Amino acid sequence: MILETTQQALQALFAGSVPADEAEAGTPRGNGVLTRDYKTHGYHLDAQVDAAQLLAAVTILDEGGFFIESITGVDWIKENQLEVIYDFSRYDFDACRVVIRTRIPRDKPEVPTISTIYAGANWHERETHDFFGIKFAGHPHLVPLLLPEDADFHPLLKDFKA
Amino acid sequence: MSLTLLNVIVAVVIAIAFAAVNAAYLVWAERRGAARIQRRPGPNINGPFGLLQPPLDGIKLMTKQLMIPGGADKILFMVAPVLAMAPAIMSFVTIPFSEGIAAHNMELGVLVIFAFASMGAMAILFAGWGSRNKYSVMASVRAVSQNVSYEIPMLITAITVVMTTGSMDLKEISMAQSGGFWHWNIFPSLQSPLMPISFIIFFICSLAETNRAPFDLGEAESELVAGFHTEYGSMGFGLFFMGEYANIVIGASLTTILFLGGWDCPFGMFPGVWWFLLKIYLLIATFIWIRWTFPRTTIYGLLNLSWKILIPISLFNLLLTAGLLKVF
Amino acid sequence: MSAPIQLRPDETFLLNVGPQHPATHGVLRVKMQMDGEYIVKAETVLGYVHRMHEKMGENRTYAQYLPNLSRLDYLGALGYTHGHVLAIERAAGIEVPERAEYIRAITVELNRVASHLFWFGAFVMDLGGFSPLMYAIQDREHILDMLEAVTGARLTYCYYRFGGLYNDVDDDFIEAAKRFIPRMRKSLKKYDALVSGNIIFQKRLEGIAPVSAEMCRKYGATGPVARGSGINFDVRKNEPYSVYPEFDFDVPVYHECDSLARYKVRMDEMEQSLRIIEQGLETLPDGPIMAEKKPKNIKLPVGDYYQAVETARGSFGIRIVSDGDKNAYRLKLRSPTYSNMHLFDEACEGMLIMDALAFMGSLDLVIPEIDR
Numbered sequence: 001m002i003l004e005t006t007q008q009a010l011q012a013l014f015a016g017s018v019p020a021d022e023a024e025a026g027t028p029r030g031n032g033v034l035t036r037d038y039k040t041h042g043y044h045l046d047a048q049v050d051a052a053q054l055l056a057a058v059t060i061l062d063e064g065g066f067f068i069e070s071i072t073g074v075d076w077i078k079e080n081q082l083e084v085i086y087d088f089s090r091y092d093f094d095a096c097r098v099v100i101r102t103r104i105p106r107d108k109p110e111v112p113t114i115s116t117i118y119a120g121a122n123w124h125e126r127e128t129h130d131f132f133g134i135k136f137a138g139h140p141h142l143v144p145l146l147l148p149e150d151a152d153f154h155p156l157l158k159d160f161k162a
Numbered sequence: 163m164s165l166t167l168l169n170v171i172v173a174v175v176i177a178i179a180f181a182a183v184n185a186a187y188l189v190w191a192e193r194r195g196a197a198r199i200q201r202r203p204g205p206n207i208n209g210p211f212g213l214l215q216p217p218l219d220g221i222k223l224m225t226k227q228l229m230i231p232g233g234a235d236k237i238l239f240m241v242a243p244v245l246a247m248a249p250a251i252m253s254f255v256t257i258p259f260s261e262g263i264a265a266h267n268m269e270l271g272v273l274v275i276f277a278f279a280s281m282g283a284m285a286i287l288f289a290g291w292g293s294r295n296k297y298s299v300m301a302s303v304r305a306v307s308q309n310v311s312y313e314i315p316m317l318i319t320a321i322t323v324v325m326t327t328g329s330m331d332l333k334e335i336s337m338a339q340s341g342g343f344w345h346w347n348i349f350p351s352l353q354s355p356l357m358p359i360s361f362i363i364f365f366i367c368s369l370a371e372t373n374r375a376p377f378d379l380g381e382a383e384s385e386l387v388a389g390f391h392t393e394y395g396s397m398g399f400g401l402f403f404m405g406e407y408a409n410i411v412i413g414a415s416l417t418t419i420l421f422l423g424g425w426d427c428p429f430g431m432f433p434g435v436w437w438f439l440l441k442i443y444l445l446i447a448t449f450i451w452i453r454w455t456f457p458r459t460t461i462y463g464l465l466n467l468s469w470k471i472l473i474p475i476s477l478f479n480l481l482l483t484a485g486l487l488k489v490f
Numbered sequence: 491m492s493a494p495i496q497l498r499p500d501e502t503f504l505l506n507v508g509p510q511h512p513a514t515h516g517v518l519r520v521k522m523q524m525d526g527e528y529i530v531k532a533e534t535v536l537g538y539v540h541r542m543h544e545k546m547g548e549n550r551t552y553a554q555y556l557p558n559l560s561r562l563d564y565l566g567a568l569g570y571t572h573g574h575v576l577a578i579e580r581a582a583g584i585e586v587p588e589r590a591e592y593i594r595a596i597t598v599e600l601n602r603v604a605s606h607l608f609w610f611g612a613f614v615m616d617l618g619g620f621s622p623l624m625y626a627i628q629d630r631e632h633i634l635d636m637l638e639a640v641t642g643a644r645l646t647y648c649y650y651r652f653g654g655l656y657n658d659v660d661d662d663f664i665e666a667a668k669r670f671i672p673r674m675r676k677s678l679k680k681y682d683a684l685v686s687g688n689i690i691f692q693k694r695l696e697g698i699a700p701v702s703a704e705m706c707r708k709y710g711a712t713g714p715v716a717r718g719s720g721i722n723f724d725v726r727k728n729e730p731y732s733v734y735p736e737f738d739f740d741v742p743v744y745h746e747c748d749s750l751a752r753y754k755v756r757m758d759e760m761e762q763s764l765r766i767i768e769q770g771l772e773t774l775p776d777g778p779i780m781a782e783k784k785p786k787n788i789k790l791p792v793g794d795y796y797q798a799v800e801t802a803r804g805s806f807g808i809r810i811v812s813d814g815d816k817n818a819y820r821l822k823l824r825s826p827t828y829s830n831m832h833l834f835d836e837a838c839e840g841m842l843i844m845d846a847l848a849f850m851g852s853l854d855l856v857i858p859e860i861d862r
Contacts, residue, residue, distance in 0.1 A: 039690040040798035069798075070824040072813050087796070087807065088825065091716070091723040093705065097796065120709030123536075123832050131544070135535060146537040146861060155545055156820075200624035300527065300843075374616060376690055384513045385844045389563045438655050455684075457691050459617025460844055461527065 002064065003044055007033055009060045010047050010098075020060070043087075043097035047102045051102050051111045058114045059099060061088050069097075071114075071124035073132040077158040081107045082132060085112070113139040131156035163359055177254040184411050185404035186216040188446065196451040226396035231293060234393065238292030243394065243401035249278040250408035257415050258333040260425040260435040263469060271332035272320055275314070275416060282409060283309035286373075286390045288400070293393035301389030304461055305380030308370060312377075315472040316367035320361045321348055322476070322483050323420045326354050326488075336424025343428035348421040353486045356479045361421045363472050365445075368413035370464070372406060375453040379461055382411055414445035471483035492759070502530050505843075513616055513847040516857030520834070527842050529639035532835050540861040546819030552788050553580050553652065555821070560646040562825060563627035563859040565721035567647050568598045568637075569801030575650045575729060577797035578807045581790040582652070589777040590654040590735045596667070596770040597637060597649065599763040603674065605802035606635040606756045606763075609854045613753065614685055617694055622685055627679050636666050652788055653781030654761035667771055671764050678760060686728050686757065695750035701837055702747060710829040711837075713760065713804025715853060720745035725800035738767045749852040756854070788814050803827050803854055825859045 008031045033047045049057045069087035075084060086100040104111060113136040115121040124135040126145040133154040136142060144151045154160060190205065190212065197204025205212035219430045230239055248346040256271045268274055283306045292303020324330055324346065327338045339345045347354075348361045381389035418424060418441040425438040459467070492505025508519035517538035521529040544563065547555050559574045560567035579586060602777075607630040611623030634644045640663050641649035649656055685691055706716045716723050724733040726740040737752055743756035744751035790812035798807045811820040830853050838846040 011792075040580060041794065042577070046794075062576045065707070066831075067707040069805070069807055070710070070809075070810065070821040070822065070829075071684070072820075074820045085822075086810070087809070088593070089798070089805075091728075093728055097729075097798075099794075099796070117837065118708050120711075120829055120832050123828065143777045144537070146540040148537070155542060156548075196620070200621045202624060248852065296503060296524075304527075376617070382618070382844065384618060385847050387512060454621050456619060457614060457685075457688065457694065459690050460694055460842070462842070463690075463693055 185407040242289035246405035312370040339423040566802035573799040
């Protein structure tokens with residue numbers, strides 16, 4: 001139930017564009033919403049959006065009563081891209097895990113902050129900034145959280161050398 | 163040198179020795195008691211039953227370097243531990259252990275003890291302010307407001323007792339209760355039917371006055387690290403520690419004298435110092451028992467208890483007793 | 491109850507609670523802007539035990555990474571290793587024998603009781619009562635002895651393997667666990683009489699530190715913190731995994747939203763865990779403890795896998811992004827206390843410091859798990 005309404009709401013973001021194919025991770029795929037097999041993947045909906053659409057997508061989930069699980073990044077160095085992954089889930093028994101991902105160029109990693117919608121995104125974004133150097137535009141306090149306060153390195157980038 | 167003066171000096175020295183030995187060995191008793199409550203052995207290595215632990219602890223503390231934190235007020239910092247210990251020992255001078263055993267009996271004994279007891283708050287304030295530590299300052303502010311609010315109900319209940327006996331002399335208060343437990347002040351009489359409640363109030367207040375759990379807000383180690391003595395090491399800490407236990411002995415002695423008949427035997431036989439000691443150690447055991455059973459109160463809960471419950475009740479009791487004294 | 495007061499932001503001082511402070515149970519630092527005893531603003535500073543477990547996950551094979559998981563939350567480590575093996579099994583499609591899953595559930599629940607016991611002691615110690623910690627540790631000791639006999643470790647377990655277990659349980663363990671349950675039930679009654687009924691204890695927690703359900707959602711709080719705010723959320727029930735659907739147990743939920751509610755949730759959870767252990771021991775099936783068809787070197791198919799489990803502290807999630815190699819391309823650990831602790835900054839504003847630290851205790855923090 002929730003699954004379908006959320007899917008439709010997210011789908012509306014891509015009005016006109018064709019839903020992307022079931023793409024393998026590791027290869028770039030087009031923006032769009034996919035349903036995933038919960039049994040093997042552990043989540044139900046997988047939406048890839050443009051950085052500009054991010055706030056709209058997160059707002060849909062906020063209004064749908066989702067809670068934020070985590071935010072993280074992945075460094076796709078071969079494609080010269082960084083991916084930011086947002087995990088959302090629900091408190092009720094209509095289990096629906098939604099993953100929102102957005103790809104940004106590696107040399108200009110910037111996405112809008114969602115800490116204005118989900119207060120709990122604050123630390124997750126700071127952590128992602130620590131590890132990947134992704135800038136969250138509009139974040140109120142983007143200083144290192146887990147790394148030392150003067151850290152200028154980003155250890156989870158694939159070209160990071162200790 | 164006249165003989166009376168010599169007598170007084172000897173008695174005072176004995177009183178001080180009693181206070182010091184008690185303070186040292188109550189630490190041992192507390193640790194053993196706590197261990198017993200918590201189902202573990204406690205100190206049992208040094209000497210039989212760990213009885214050599216207190217002197218060894220003393221040696222350890224004395225041989226440590228006395229550190230004064232940078233920026234601390236040196237004079238206040240050094241004065242505070244002395245001020246914590248000295249008044250506590252001075253109070254022992256006036257306590258009658260039995261009819262013949264008192265360093266120096268005074269007519270205003272109750273007043274003397276209260277006067278010395280309120281100096282303890284000053285020691286805590288000096289320690290907190292002098293050590294230039296935010297935790298210490300917060301703790302000392304807490305402790306002082308606590309001591310001030312608990313002195314009031316404590317004094318009022320003491321006055322109630324003084325009114326029924328008609329004397330401020332601790333020895334006379336004890337004597338007035340002699341001849342069996344039904345004469346003790348803790349039990350209600352025609353003139354003061356609310357005495358059991360007074361006793362409970364007095365006991366709670368003496369817990370609070372000595373900064374003991376559940377009223378140990380001045381130390382509150384889970385919030386304020388170690389409270390007012392956070393910055394103290396070596397014998398500075400040792401003096402605070404001993405002062406606390408000396409204060410406990412005084413609190414227990416005062417409760418015994420005011421409410422439990424002093425050295426009187428419950429059955430009217432063999433009155434003497436042993437009964438006095440038995441009573442105070444029973445009270446102290448209760449102190450220890452309470453500390454290791456109850457969690458800590460909050461500062462507002464503590465002040466509310468004093469101002470909204472204890473003071474009105476004790477005032478009512480005072481007025482009632484005053485009225486009944488006129489009637490009977 | 492603390493009276494609402496007018497805070498004066500201009501007359502404040504900065505108080506550093508931590509990184510070495512008795513109430514933080516580890517190296518956590520909270521910068522507090524104080525107005526007397528009231529907190530005007532708090533900022534948590536993390537990272538004192540940060541070890542970059544996620545980078546280690548990228549450098550090691552999946553099997554080599556197994557011991558890392560028990561270094562996150564040293565009090566309830568089995569739940570975290572369970573999440574890891576479940577994630578790999580889900581992605582690689584390994585079928586786990588039923589006996590192994592039963593033993594996993596039993597040991598995880600034992601570990602949950604041990605974790606809650608330690609929390610119980612430490613929480614009451616935060617409130618100034620010392621003795622319950624000693625009682626709790628004594629009960630916890632029995633659990634650790636049992637788990638040591640089975641897993642070979644007392645704290646940092648590495649017991650589960652992909653496809654099963656490292657070691658089968660023997661009759662001694664089953665006997666000991668059966669003996670343990672009634673003893674623990676008796677202890678729980680004792681704790682109730684000693685602590686829960688204490689008037690000082692109740693006064694200190696009742697109505698203190700309200701965390702609304704909406705706040706939980708915005709911060710992603712899970713576990714007992716969410717359940718104390720009236721949210722009926724337990725991954726074991728909401729997204730059933732392992733053999734939990736086979737067991738009959740309840741999820742305690744309290745609607746008061748205060749510290750006392752969080753306390754009650756955990757105390758009730760211990761009883762529910764005992765029920766699971768009891769049923770598990772009764773219905774423990776015979777059979778192998780290791781999957782027969784299991785690749786020697788595990789390589790996951792290309793893709794993105796997520797597994798959530800209910801640990802003692804809340805919903806622990808592990809995300810594995812695989813590029814088909816024998817180690818993860820990216821491994822993300824979503825730790826429950828990280829989100830639960832995040833609440834603290836906002837919730838403690840305007841609180842008295844002693845209430846705030848009691849609140850911190852009610853969140854059940856394990857710092858290495860926040861910092862990872």
